[in-house]
Amino acid sequence: MGLAAAEQFAARGDDVVLVGRDPGRLAAAAAAVRVAGGGREPVAFRADFERLDDxxxxxxxxxxxxxxxxxxxxxxxxxxxxxxxxxxxxxxxxxxxxxxxxxxxxxxxxxxxxxxxxxxxxxxxxxxxxxxxxxxxxxxxxxxxxxxxxxxxxxxxxxxxxxxxxxxxxxxxxxxxxxxxxxxxxxxxxxxxxxxxxxxxxxxxxxxxxxxxxxxxxxxxxxxxxxxxxxxxxxxxxxxxxxxxxxxxxxxxxxxxxxx
The missing domain is CATH 3.40.50.720 (NAD(P)-binding Rossmann-like Domain)
Incomplete structure (x- = not known):
């Protein structure tokens, strides 16, 4: 659901920042949002919410x-x-x-x-x-x-x-x-x-x-x-x-x- 929303935001022309725990899935999500946004590169950060220091x-x-x-x-x-x-x-x-x-x-x-x-x-x-x-x-x-x-x-x-x-x-x-x-x-x-x-x-x-x-x-x-x-x-x-x-x-x- 979060990825679908991010793609829709990108398609609207919004700047999107993604946060994910798994590096591979985060990279795939960024690629999908890039396509939805017409090539505009989203910002992506990795964080594990089970670690508050993250x-x-x-x-x-x-x-x-x-x-x-x-x-x-x-x-x-x-x-x-x-x-x-x-x-x-x-x-x-x-x-x-x-x-x-x-x-x-x-x-x-x-x-x-x-x-x-x-x-x-x-x-x-x-x-x-x-x-x-x-x-x-x-x-x-x-x-x-x-x-x-x-x-x-x-x-x-x-x-x-x-x-x-x-x-x-x-x-x-x-x-x-x-x-x-x-x-x-x-x-x-x-x-x-x-x-x-x-x-x-x-x-x-x-x-x-x-x-x-x-x-x-x-x-x-x-x-x-x-x-x-x-x-x-x-x-x-x-x-x-x-x-x-x-x-x-x-x-x-x-x-x-x-x-x-």
Whole structure:
């Protein structure tokens, strides 16, 4: 979905910056975006969101390369098959889906004034509630779908809280549909997401991301959660401002360099 959106941005004439973890896939994505943009070369940076130092390096590279950032698309999404802590000490799904994008957005915050942040969430947020006091996770209670749901709830809570704390940054979250991708933590889930007949194409999901990135602000709600082109209600926990505030403070503390 992210690649499809990047190609659509490039076809519009926008300057595109790509971020990916795997060097080979990142190079292939850059080649596809170059073609979509009529030969214009995209900028590409490698970063692994399971390493917060990678995110800090990425932020520095983006600040050096981009004097202006009109849209930051926090599109990272993934599900760990089993419990795993990252080198930073957090449950891997929560870090890659929420803590890393939270850190990146925070580090780019001044460059985002007057701009837009679009956070890819999911209806799967109904399956899990983030616990701000337990971002390291519990291996004895781990469930892959609950962890993923908690991460996607965190995306929605982050967008809403950003709208309250950073009124000069327009922030939304959205459910892209059940998209035909290589998503999943096991073979059965990956098979479903690749071959089920009713899935949304990456191109259609990417077009929704582009619309949320480019539609006039008057047509959208700052902090809103969208399913398709419609502002939509969330699970009760994902609409809780107290939980959003506690998650923000816990995320800020979790992503602060140890030296501080």
């Amino acid at each position: 995110v800090r390096t990425l932020a520095g590279e983006l600040l050096a390369a981009c004097p202006r950032i009109d849209v930051l698309a926090n599109n990272a999404g993934g599900m760990a098959e089993g419990f795993r802590r990252t080198v930073d000490g957090f449950e891997a799904t929560m870090q890659s889906n929420h803590l890393a994008p939270f850190l990146l957005t925070s580090l780019l915050r001044e460059r985002l004034s007057g701009s837009r942040v679009v956070n890819t969430a999911s209806r799967a947020h109904h399956r899990g509630r983030p616990d701000p006091g337990a971002l390291a996770g519990d291996p004895e209670r781990f469930n892959a779908w609950q962890a993923y749901g908690a991460g996607k709830s965190a995306n929605i809570l982050f967008a809403a809280e950003a709208a309250r704390r950073w009124p000069d940054v327009f922030s939304v979250s959205f459910h892209p549909g059940v998209v035909r991708t290589n998503f999943g933590a096991d073979r059965v889930t990956r098979f479903f997401y690749r071959f089920a007949p009713f899935l949304v194409t990456p191109e259609k999901a990417g077009a929704l991301l582009v619309w949320l990135s480019t539609a006039p602000e008057a047509e959208l709600v700052n902090g809103g959660y969208y399913v398709g082109h419609r502002l939509t209600g969330t699970a009760a926990h994902a609409a809780d401002p107290e939980l959003a505030a506690r998650l923000w403070e816990a995320s800020a503390a979790a992503t602060r360099p140890a030296a501080e």
